[in-house]
Amino acid sequence: MADGFKTRKKALSRHGHWIERWKEGWAIYKKNLLGRIGLALLSIFTLMALASFIPPLIDPMYGPMSGVDPAITASTGPSARHWLGTDFMGRDLFSQLLAGARVAFTVGITSAFVSIVLGTLIGMVAGYLGGWTDVFLMRAADLIMVMPTLLVVLILAALFGQLNIWSIILIIALFRWPGVSRVIRAQTLTLKERPFIDAARVAGASHVRIIFRHIMPNVLPLSFLYMTFRVTAAINIEAALAFLGFGDPGTVSWGMMLQWVWKTGHMFKAPYWLLPPGICISLITLAFYLLGRAMDEVLDPRLRKEGERY
Template sequence: MEHHHNSAKWRQVLAKCLAFFHGNPPAIIGGLLATIILLGALFAPAIATHDPQKRVSRPHQAPSAEYIMGTTRNGRDVFSQVLYGARKSLTVAITAGIIAMSIAVAVGVSSGYFGGKIDEWLNFITNVFLVFPQLPLLIVLAAFLGQVGSLVITVLLGVTSWPWGARVIRAQTMAIRNKEFIISAEVMGESKLRIILVEILPNLVSIVFGGFLGTVIYAMGSEAGLGILGLGDATEVSWGSMLYWAQVSSSLYTGAWWEMLVPALALAFTGGALALINMSIDQVSNPKLKTGPHLKVWKKLQKAANQRRGLA
């Protein structure tokens, strides 16, 4: 019976995900763009036409049939670099997002559910992290450590990006903890860990996923920013290092606009795709934003919830 109850909860989550994309153009567009970019990064070795680290032609060759996105100052294929760069940049951003949201969930749920001294201490730690501006802090830390690799940048981004997510999750957990189903579970003697995992977390999926996407966007931009400043590892192929070398070679001034434009557009399209999905999540999950195409989606979710409760 317990297993059936748990699986039913996660089936409801899956149903919400499917309903989220149904009749939701921004989510569909963002999802398609994100899927194409992820597939390009995943299958970069099969799609790329050249080794991104090797010189294959003369410097700053304009886009052509052979080199569809041109070449860099060092004669490297930009198309191959942007594909392999996607692997590195997205790996950094997604891993940083996982680290940040794992900390945010642990801190936010613990603070919101347990309250008391635990809430006071965790809230204090969160506020301390919120005091420091993230990007300047990252720049100072990266400069202090010297030219750092992607692993160090990932960890730095992950451990400095969680406070806002923790604050939102804490507020939502505090709103949930006094609900009837939580009180009933406590009266029945359920362990606090089980209540958190089975009763609370499924109700935070949209908030956690939205926070994760926001963190990925921020981490992706920050990695590129650190790369442009020369604080990352310029020998690794990433969108940030591509922008760094385009800047060093003064590509815009020499007419080789493609060397700067291609990684910049890759960042813009990826960030835009994730932002569309994130915006759609907020509009679907937030009753105050029930407008336009999202109104139908929200009404379907509301009707399904009422049917499960026997109210319709």
């Protein structure tokens, strides 16, 4: 009984450290106007993504991909029935826009997360071990970094035919870790010189333990910062791919919507169709960027001085 109480109290104070840090971080973040705008925009997009499940429940014709309004055979402007109008097949643009938000989040966050995990691991290992490991990993990073991601995906798409959304996510992730790994490596190099790493060695800690227990917690905030920038990049790449016709034909992304506008020759005829996805792509990119900038300020001044931005 007493023991249980003791343990619980400990757990509380253990997390108390993180809660306190979040509170402190939030206090700084709150002061940043752009950060607040970014967060507001993101909440709107999150709501959109969550709401994307609702329209098809109301009426199958609101299904973003396959729902067709039987009364409509061509693209129409906004109406009470279709708030943003319909596309050339009579599909509801508003539900497509909502579904697009969901795809943007999936693509952005998943591929950013994977590339951050890769980049952080590789950066830490290269920086900590140094020597040939470092040379090899960093040259590999350079090699991948100079390859234009978009072009590579295009070539792959041309080779393998249509890519599904998860392959796209994976490819983006695999091509976007080098930037992160360089930053994390730089941070690791400075951390490695700090006496607490020597202290850990004297305590007998193995390399694996030093990397994960001593270096990782110190670079993770930086990784998360870079993740916000990576999200932006991933969303943009997916949009570009979809627009060029190499997107996953089974999903409705904003880039896909733009491609349909263009392909069906509605580019200059249907602003109600062209503008919403265009604006959404710009705004979600902006939102993640603003979030990143504001987080940068939260982490400042400890981390900003190291490394390059991208």
